[in-house]
Amino acid sequence: MVPFDGSSLARAALVRATEYAEALDESVVVVSVIPDDEVYLRQQGWTQSEETFDIESVVESLREEVTELSPDATFRYERTTSSSPQSIAREIRAAAADIRPTVVFLGSENVGEIVTPVSSVGGEVAANVEYDVYIVRHWSQTTVSGLEPQLEQYPTTEES
DSSP, rough: OOOOOOOOHHHHHHHHHHHHHHTTTTTOOEEEEEEHHHHHHHHHHHOOSOOOOOHHHHHHHHHHHHHOOOOHHHOOOOOOOSSHHHHHHHHHHHHHHOOOOOOEEEEEEEETTTSTTTOHHHHHHHTTTTTTEEEEEEEOOOOOOOOOGGGGGGOTTTTO
């Protein structure tokens, strides 16, 4: 399972999850949490300031991005009324309880630090002991023996 918000590290986590899934003959489920908060959606780059709030266009944009990176992944989204990291993490944990993944691939710069920031979605998701967590901190080609890197998905130096 991959929590996905379209950020660079979420994209990296999805590519890494796809590499592992292919090697282990597993499936990838991507979960996006979409708050009912126009300001948050604009900050994420999911809508433009002149656009009216349209949840379906946000969902379709995320779905297309996921399909581009991992064509065989299953995409699902959850809605929440709050854009707080705790609310988003709660929705991701609920999705994980439903999906029951063996591994959650998190793209995060600060998960696992000695002091987890209060605003960390990843820290709250990683705290669950029901699944293993693979933390992706940067874009890098896999060096794990047996994994086939998805080279076409890695950004050029300018993009990362």
